[in-house]
Amino acid sequence: MTAAPDAPGQPPPAQGTPALAVTSLTKSFPGALALDEVDFEARAGEVHALIGENGAGKSTLIKVLTGVYQADAGRVRFLGDEVRFGTPLEAQDAGISTIYQEVNLVPLMSVARNLFLGREPRNRFGLIDFRAMHLAADEALRDLGVRVDVTRPLRTLGVGAQQMVALARAVSVDARVVIMDEPTSSLEPREVATLFGVIRMLRDRGIAVIYVSHRLEELYEICDSVTVLRDGRVVHTGRIADLDRLRLVSLMLGREMGQVREEGLTKFSGDHAAAGEPVLQAEELTLSHMLHAVSVEVRPGEVVGLGGLLGSGRSETAKAIAGALPPESGRVLVAGSEVRTGSTPAAIRAGISLLPEDRKAEGIVPGLSVRENIALAALPGLSRFGLVDESRIDRIVDTFMERLRIKASSPHQKVGELSGGNQQKVLLARWLAMQPKVLLLDEPTRGIDVGAKAEVQKLIDELAEDGLGVLLISSDMEELVEGSDRVVVLKDGAVTAELTGDQVTEDLLMQAIAAPLPADAGDGAGTPPGPRKEAGDD
Amino acid sequence: MTTDTTEPAAREKDASPGAEQPQGATRSERLTSLAQQHGALVALLVMVLVASLSFDSFLTGDNLENMAVSSAFLAVVALGMTFVIITGGIDLSVGYVFALGGVLAAWGSQYGTLVALILPLAVCGLIGLVNGLLIARARLAPFIVTLAAMLLARGVLLSVTDEGSTTYLVDKDAFFARLGQEKLLGIGLPVWITVALFGLGALVLRRSRFGQYVYAVGGNEDAAALMGAPVARTKIAVYTLSGLCAGLAGALNAAWLMSGVTILGTGMELEAISAVVIGGTLLTGGFGFISGSLVGVLLLKVIQNVINQIGSLDSAYQQVVSGAFLALVVIAQTWLGRRRRML
Numbered sequence: 001m002t003a004a005p006d007a008p009g010q011p012p013p014a015q016g017t018p019a020l021a022v023t024s025l026t027k028s029f030p031g032a033l034a035l036d037e038v039d040f041e042a043r044a045g046e047v048h049a050l051i052g053e054n055g056a057g058k059s060t061l062i063k064v065l066t067g068v069y070q071a072d073a074g075r076v077r078f079l080g081d082e083v084r085f086g087t088p089l090e091a092q093d094a095g096i097s098t099i100y101q102e103v104n105l106v107p108l109m110s111v112a113r114n115l116f117l118g119r120e121p122r123n124r125f126g127l128i129d130f131r132a133m134h135l136a137a138d139e140a141l142r143d144l145g146v147r148v149d150v151t152r153p154l155r156t157l158g159v160g161a162q163q164m165v166a167l168a169r170a171v172s173v174d175a176r177v178v179i180m181d182e183p184t185s186s187l188e189p190r191e192v193a194t195l196f197g198v199i200r201m202l203r204d205r206g207i208a209v210i211y212v213s214h215r216l217e218e219l220y221e222i223c224d225s226v227t228v229l230r231d232g233r234v235v236h237t238g239r240i241a242d243l244d245r246l247r248l249v250s251l252m253l254g255r256e257m258g259q260v261r262e263e264g265l266t267k268f269s270g271d272h273a274a275a276g277e278p279v280l281q282a283e284e285l286t287l288s289h290m291l292h293a294v295s296v297e298v299r300p301g302e303v304v305g306l307g308g309l310l311g312s313g314r315s316e317t318a319k320a321i322a323g324a325l326p327p328e329s330g331r332v333l334v335a336g337s338e339v340r341t342g343s344t345p346a347a348i349r350a351g352i353s354l355l356p357e358d359r360k361a362e363g364i365v366p367g368l369s370v371r372e373n374i375a376l377a378a379l380p381g382l383s384r385f386g387l388v389d390e391s392r393i394d395r396i397v398d399t400f401m402e403r404l405r406i407k408a409s410s411p412h413q414k415v416g417e418l419s420g421g422n423q424q425k426v427l428l429a430r431w432l433a434m435q436p437k438v439l440l441l442d443e444p445t446r447g448i449d450v451g452a453k454a455e456v457q458k459l460i461d462e463l464a465e466d467g468l469g470v471l472l473i474s475s476d477m478e479e480l481v482e483g484s485d486r487v488v489v490l491k492d493g494a495v496t497a498e499l500t501g502d503q504v505t506e507d508l509l510m511q512a513i514a515a516p517l518p519a520d521a522g523d524g525a526g527t528p529p530g531p532r533k534e535a536g537d538d
Numbered sequence: 539m540t541t542d543t544t545e546p547a548a549r550e551k552d553a554s555p556g557a558e559q560p561q562g563a564t565r566s567e568r569l570t571s572l573a574q575q576h577g578a579l580v581a582l583l584v585m586v587l588v589a590s591l592s593f594d595s596f597l598t599g600d601n602l603e604n605m606a607v608s609s610a611f612l613a614v615v616a617l618g619m620t621f622v623i624i625t626g627g628i629d630l631s632v633g634y635v636f637a638l639g640g641v642l643a644a645w646g647s648q649y650g651t652l653v654a655l656i657l658p659l660a661v662c663g664l665i666g667l668v669n670g671l672l673i674a675r676a677r678l679a680p681f682i683v684t685l686a687a688m689l690l691a692r693g694v695l696l697s698v699t700d701e702g703s704t705t706y707l708v709d710k711d712a713f714f715a716r717l718g719q720e721k722l723l724g725i726g727l728p729v730w731i732t733v734a735l736f737g738l739g740a741l742v743l744r745r746s747r748f749g750q751y752v753y754a755v756g757g758n759e760d761a762a763a764l765m766g767a768p769v770a771r772t773k774i775a776v777y778t779l780s781g782l783c784a785g786l787a788g789a790l791n792a793a794w795l796m797s798g799v800t801i802l803g804t805g806m807e808l809e810a811i812s813a814v815v816i817g818g819t820l821l822t823g824g825f826g827f828i829s830g831s832l833v834g835v836l837l838l839k840v841i842q843n844v845i846n847q848i849g850s851l852d853s854a855y856q857q858v859v860s861g862a863f864l865a866l867v868v869i870a871q872t873w874l875g876r877r878r879r880m881l
Contacts, residue, residue: 066764068764087766088763088764088765088766089766089767089768092765092766093766098764100764104758104760104761104764104765105758105761105765106753106754106757106758106761106762106824107757107758107824108753108757108824108825109750109753109754109757109824113750113753114765117750117751117754117762117765117766117767118747118750118751118765118766118767120747120750122747126746127741127745127746128744128745128746128747128750169765
């Protein structure tokens with residue numbers, strides 16, 4: 001490995017000593033406590049898994065460790081000394097390197113320039129010595145088994161190779177701690193093997209690796225210890241070998257196996273009379289790195305749940321069906337006729353509506369009124385000769401405001417002033433105004449209060465009873481289990497199981513999620529006895 | 539992709555990211571990047587060829603020298619603008635800052651050459667610095683900040699010239715006037731100064747760490763920050779540099795005209811932006827080179843000159859042609875960009 005010119009020169013700490021330790025770390029954002037008295041310790045020469053579902057606080061913790069955020073309270077000790085990093089640069093200079101999920105490099109700059117940005121080798125005039133830089137860049141990449149022309153702009157490389165450049169950058173600064181945030185999410189299996197080789201090499205050199213991933217197989221393959229975060233707190237920390245998969249999943253999701261609970265906490269009434277031909281058929285949807293031959297069917301009047309951990313391909317499946325992501329292969333059929341994939345207008349015309357996961361970024365227009373927000377998508381159908389039929393809009397808006405029980409002072413109130421639950425209802429109304437045949441709901445109740453949640457759940461139920469086909473994505477196990485007639489379980493972008501009828505229980509769902517991939521079935525703990533298995537393509 | 543077998547050869551030849559020839563890249567990719575880099579140069583050469591064949595008076599020493607000197611001032615402004623645009627920003631204030639620099643230099647020349655140079659540089663550099671601070675620290679939009687600075691510079695300009703009624707003259711015996719008047723090897727001093735500044739600018743952009751930061755900030759600001767690049771300081775530096783360049787250009791212009799002319803500089807910011815973009819720098823940032831901006835300035839000036847040569851054409855046509863040319867370049871850039879993404 002190249003010794004970077006300006007790298008800190010401490011000797012590597014002995015194996016097993018704490019390299020980076022935080023105590024009672026607290027960080028809050030307006031309206032949310034992201035980290036609540038978190039204790040965490042990464043030791044030299046070990047790979048430490050940091051896991052948790054969405055909103056658990058992983059990203060916040062990483063950003064505090066790397067100087068992007070400042071903690072409100074708590075202490076960070078690095079190699080025994082108390083530190084407080086004000087900027088990413090300070091953390092990097094101290095010896096903490098980070099590889100982000102999305103490749104965070106500059107696409108138009110060359111590979112070598114990206115590798116050495118900020119620490120370019122310079123000649124005695126202070127000018128960058130490109131010859132030395134290119135040789136060093138080439139050597140650093142060769143060490144990782146990557147052979148590319150380092151003078152090429154980064155964007156001409158594949159995503160995997162770009163990730164390798166990011167990795168080379170992280171390790172060539174002579175880091176003591178390397179943090180990897182879902183580094184494999186865009187890698188080919190061969191590249192994952194290379195990455196794991198590098199991680200083992202780092203570990204053997206006494207570097208502490210903090211590894212964030214949602215792929216259980218990877219965690220058990222590469223990690224030594226694990227810390228599970230949930231709702232900003234540490235719920236478990238220890239050796240990963242002492243924790244079986246099922247326990248790990250139940251810790252992440254916050255649901256106990258066989259937990260005694262009252263039925264009917266959610267407002268779902270349960271089964272619907274799903275009958276007739278499927279209204280939606282998604283066949284063998286494939287999207288590189290994300291989906292592998294995912295097939296899902298929804299009948300009219302049926303709520304089909306998509307289960308799985310974060311990053312298992314749930315949202316991607318919904319987006320591929322709704323035309324927001326173009327699948328490389330596979331078909332989508334609505335009521336038996338094929339829909340052109342990769343086109344949102346085509347999907348909407350065919351009767352597919354997607355309520356996206358992030359309503360702020362992908363749905364609501366806060367500055368517009370309730371009325372305008374509802375009418376937005378349906379406008380082309382509501383206008384004649386380019387003129388909008390105002391009275392028809394009024395009728396539609398009134399109908400939906402009443403039916404969905406949208407609480408607003410008037411149809412002219414700005415949506416930004418409404419509560420989260422009512423915003424979600426406005427979005428729902430927008431899509432219902434399109435008279436869809438299939439409704440795809442991605443986390444429809446996330447971030448809204450309990451009362452509104454129950455109302456949205458009740459609405460979903462009513463919609464299904466009216467004959468709409470619903471595909472429901474939810475990280476809330478209870479919601480998924482009680483709301484769905486069937487649950488299709490996704491893992492690493494492939495369908496691994498399907499739960500029907502009596503099988504739709506939290507226990508079986510968790511077992512299905514924790515189950516090893518079909519390829520290595522049998523070697524892991526907690527193989528599910530119950531669920532019917534559907535072979536994924538992977 | 540990890541086992542790309544391209545041999546890392548021809549390492550020595552390196553310039554800005556734009557000038558990097560992707561070895562072993564596909565042919566069409568190479569063509570695309572060639573077109574992006576040298577399109578303006580080809581257009582300039584064609585223009586010069588056509589003009590020299592059409593007009594006898596075009597390829598004369600006087601005409602060329604005249605064009606070179608009048609290009610020099612815009613070129614210096616465009617030099618600073620290139621840095622700003624590569625970071626993904628824009629500087630609308632340079633036109634009036636240029637005029638202000640000229641007036642301050644002319645006024646200051648009565649107290650000596652040092653004052654005539656230091657005063658405009660200090661004031662214009664300060665305006666640039668404030669622009670940079672507001673953009674980088676207060677995170678305001680460059681467009682609006684520099685628009686405000688433009689109005690401010692104009693206000694200061696009007697107040698020091700009593701609403702434009704006072705014109706400060708440079709004493710023709712002053713050493714300062716010689717900066718604009720003197721010739722070396724038959725070519726005006728402003729041209730030599732400009733050439734030197736461009737050489738220096740290219741060196742800084744290509745070979746200094748600061749230059750790398752400029753590209754990184756424009757290419758992906760978040761990534762640059764995460765890689766530890768001093769994003770705010772880089773932005774502050776480029777706007778300060780732009781202010782300094784505009785001020786210096788104004789001062790040199792005053793030395794050349796031997797007076798501080800208030801009406802000059804109006805619309806110059808747009809000319810400078812046009813020149814930079816025509817020269818191949820992406821308005822979205824992250825890609826561009828100094829030499830391209832020089833070519834862009836020369837191209838604009840040659841168009842202007844040719845239209846003047848035609849004589850029967852209203853000089854307003856010069857703007858029509860420049861505008862059309864700019865539109866063409868932007869269309870071509872978008873097209874090339876799209877092609878690149880598809881490759």
